[in-house]
Amino acid sequence: xxxxxxxxxxxxxxxxxxxxxxxxxxxxxxxxxxxxxxxxxxxxxxxxxxxxxxxxxxxxxxxxxxxxxxxxxxxxxxxxxxxxxxxxxxxxxxxxxxxxxxxxxxxxxxxxxxxxxxxxxxxxxxxxxxxxxxxxxxxxxxxxxxxxxxxxxxxxxxxxxxxxxxxxxxxxxxxxxxxxxxxxxxxxxxxxxxxxxxxxxxxxxxxxxxxxxxxxxxxxxxxxxxxxxxxxxxxxxxxxxxxxxxxxxxxxxxxxxxxxxxxxxxxxxxxxxxxxxxxxxxxxxxxxxxxxxxxxxxxxxxxxxxxxxxxxxxxxxxxxxxxxxxx
Amino acid sequence: xxxxxxxxxxxxxxxxxxxxxxxxxxxxxxxxxxxxxxxxxxxxxxxxxxxxxxxxxxxxxxxxxxxxxxxxxxxxxxxxxxxxxxxxxxxxxxxxxxxxxxxxxxxxxxxxxxxxxxxxxxxxxxxxxxxxxxxxxxxxxxxxxxxxxxxxxxxxxxxxxxxxxxxxxxxxxxxxxxxxxxxxxxxxxxxxxxxxxxxxxxxxxxxxxxxxxxxxxxxxxxxxxxxxxxxxxxxxxxxxxxxxxxxxxxxxxxxxxxxxxxxxxxxxxxxxxxxxxxxxxxxxxxxxxxxxxxxxxxxxxxxxxxxxxxxxxxxxxxxxxxxxxxx
Numbered sequence: 001x002x003x004x005x006x007x008x009x010x011x012x013x014x015x016x017x018x019x020x021x022x023x024x025x026x027x028x029x030x031x032x033x034x035x036x037x038x039x040x041x042x043x044x045x046x047x048x049x050x051x052x053x054x055x056x057x058x059x060x061x062x063x064x065x066x067x068x069x070x071x072x073x074x075x076x077x078x079x080x081x082x083x084x085x086x087x088x089x090x091x092x093x094x095x096x097x098x099x100x101x102x103x104x105x106x107x108x109x110x111x112x113x114x115x116x117x118x119x120x121x122x123x124x125x126x127x128x129x130x131x132x133x134x135x136x137x138x139x140x141x142x143x144x145x146x147x148x149x150x151x152x153x154x155x156x157x158x159x160x161x162x163x164x165x166x167x168x169x170x171x172x173x174x175x176x177x178x179x180x181x182x183x184x185x186x187x188x189x190x191x192x193x194x195x196x197x198x199x200x201x202x203x204x205x206x207x208x209x210x211x212x213x214x215x216x217x218x219x220x221x222x223x224x225x226x227x228x229x230x231x232x233x234x235x236x237x238x239x240x241x242x243x244x245x246x247x248x249x250x251x252x253x254x255x256x257x258x259x260x261x262x263x264x265x266x267x268x269x270x271x272x273x274x275x276x277x278x279x280x281x282x283x284x285x286x287x288x289x290x291x292x293x294x295x296x297x298x299x300x301x302x303x304x305x306x307x308x309x310x311x312x313x314x315x316x317x318x319x320x321x322x323x324x325x326x327x
Numbered sequence: 328x329x330x331x332x333x334x335x336x337x338x339x340x341x342x343x344x345x346x347x348x349x350x351x352x353x354x355x356x357x358x359x360x361x362x363x364x365x366x367x368x369x370x371x372x373x374x375x376x377x378x379x380x381x382x383x384x385x386x387x388x389x390x391x392x393x394x395x396x397x398x399x400x401x402x403x404x405x406x407x408x409x410x411x412x413x414x415x416x417x418x419x420x421x422x423x424x425x426x427x428x429x430x431x432x433x434x435x436x437x438x439x440x441x442x443x444x445x446x447x448x449x450x451x452x453x454x455x456x457x458x459x460x461x462x463x464x465x466x467x468x469x470x471x472x473x474x475x476x477x478x479x480x481x482x483x484x485x486x487x488x489x490x491x492x493x494x495x496x497x498x499x500x501x502x503x504x505x506x507x508x509x510x511x512x513x514x515x516x517x518x519x520x521x522x523x524x525x526x527x528x529x530x531x532x533x534x535x536x537x538x539x540x541x542x543x544x545x546x547x548x549x550x551x552x553x554x555x556x557x558x559x560x561x562x563x564x565x566x567x568x569x570x571x572x573x574x575x576x577x578x579x580x581x582x583x584x585x586x587x588x589x590x591x592x593x594x595x596x597x598x599x600x601x602x603x604x605x606x607x608x609x610x611x612x613x614x615x616x617x618x619x620x621x622x623x624x625x626x627x628x629x630x631x632x633x634x635x636x637x638x639x640x641x642x643x644x645x646x647x648x649x650x651x652x653x654x
Contacts, residue, residue, distance in 0.1 A: 143529075144524075144537055144539055144553065144555060148567075150567075152588055195522045195541050195649055199547050202571060210471055210569070214522050214541030220524070220526050221524075222524035222539035224473065224539060224541065224551035224553070226473060228471060230569060230574065231572075233570075233574035233586065234576070234583070234585020234589060234590040235585070236574075240475075240563065242477060244528070244558075245558075246559050247557065249561070249563075256561070258560045258561020258562070259560065261479055263561040320543070321648075321649055
């Protein structure tokens with residue numbers, strides 16, 4: 001699978017390194033905000049630098065597309081890529097609002113193009129093993145969960161657009177969405193309603209740095225999500241789930257099951273580099289989808305449901321009341 | 328301080344053992360559901376067994392009263408005790424509904440009787456040290472928090488009334504209330520609104536076993552509380568708080584502060600028996616209040632605010648919408 005990359009930032013570099021670990025994959029094209037940065041990226045990771053996405057998308061040696069551009073460009077680039085008919089790995093968020101999100105997902109369905117949304121939690125050993133255990137039914141139905149992503153917000157890779165919600169910035173769309181995504185995946189039921197408090201408390205920016213979400217699931221379950229981008233603090237990246245017949249405590253690289261009032265570590269096979277291994281699995285699943293129609297762990301419908309909850313949470317925070325999701 | 332005990336169950340035994348560790352305190356009277364159990368308790372812990380609360384309350388060798396009866400009797404016994412004018416240590420919950428709660432707290436204020444509500448979290452080393460750090464201002468204002476009490480619901484000390492909400496039963500009023508109490512204490516701001524999902528999923532009973540609460544605090548803060556009484560699982564009893572200039576991770580006997588992306592353990596002086604030491608401190612604070620007017624860590628106003636949130640959460644769960652609290 002020969003991959004053309006739209007957006008040559010630090011996350012594109014992670015993907016390029018992941019692709020380099022795989023047989024049968026290569027970077028064959030790249031565009032970026034400037035031809036200079038695209039050329040520098042191509043020099044390091046291979047392929048040709050293009051001036052525009054349109055030129056890259058028609059290149060005969062590009063079989064699949066990766067979108068790692070700033071969030072505000074996800075939807076327009078995704079629509080362009082889908083129109084080309086080439087399989088797409090679209091980084092989260094799908095778009096910066098609900099309308100664009102569903103325009104992208106509907107277009108992919110209409111054209112019949114595989115579109116894998118990069119919710120990486122599904123590909124980390126802790127969360128993916130937890131999902132297997134839940135799907136096995138041995139712990140019964142999930143009933144309640146908490147999921148927190150607390151981290152330094154102003155990491156080295158932050159750009160101006162990260163500080164502006166209109167451009168798709170903010171902790172929730174950038175990082176907290178992973179805590180929501182994995183909670184919804186593990187709880188395994190539709191979200192019926194969301195309440196949220198979202199604010200900017202710790203940074204001089206327009207976009208959010210702290211968000212707390214409360215979810216009512218179909219079937220009576222409940223979930224709580226913390227998206228906390230601190231200026232000063234200690235990191236937390238963990239999810240706990242209580243099921244009918246036992247509990248789970250999960251991080252990207254650890255998993256414990258709780259039964260008989262005790263926690264027991266579940267052995268995991270941990271790769272040297274969690275991130276590269278997760279991205280490599282995304283590519284293998286996109287290829288399997290393109291070649292044999294096998295759906296990936298992250299279906300477009302599921303990705304759309306996560307985005308719907310994000311936008312409903314923002315509405316809840318604005319209106320200071322619970323927002324019901326359309327069934 | 329010579330203590331008369333109303334209700335001779337297992338928690339009264341904890342108090343009696345705590346009182347035995349203190350200079351100047353003694354158990355001098357006890358009543359219970361039956362004279363037999365009161366007599367057995369008195370034989371073990373001292374004092375006289377009484378047939379009725381009324382007889383105990385007028386005994387000249389009873390200076391202070393402890394209420395450890397089943398939850399449904401808290402309010403009527405508290406009103407009787409307050410009328411006697413003797414200082415009162417009232418176990419949580421204050422009452423099983425908002426009306427009775429405020430009747431009790433208003434009566435104590437009107438009569439001028441010290442009434443310490445037994446929210447023990449305030450007296451555990453982890454939470455009390457966390458509160459000192461927050462009060463010192465070194466971490467700035469608390470902005471968001473999560474607090475979970477997940478444990479086996481059907482412990483050996485459960486009685487029939489624990490299974491019935493009308494009688495004050497259920498995980499939330501029995502145990503989960505501690506997770507709520509300490510979150511509100513550490514967040515240090517009034518709760519403006521609450522959303523909750525409360526249900527009975529894991530036990531054949533009328534009262535709740537699982538509850539999830541979402542709190543909007545004055546000043547823009549948010550909090551999430553899990554009250555999870557499992558039939559099968561692993562225990563969690565922890566609270567995390569993110570403040571402007573750092574974070575806290577707390578359990579009854581441990582505390583870490585988060586700064587510079589690292590967690591650092593705060594040394595705590597841990598007694599041999601956390602519970603007895605906590606109860607002993609409650610008694611010392613009740614005596615100081617009675618003798619010198621010094622307010623305890625748990626003021627009646629604060630205890631009332633915790634109860635208000637519990638009852639608003641139950642209303643939210645019934646109506647499936649957010650409930651605003653009266654300012």
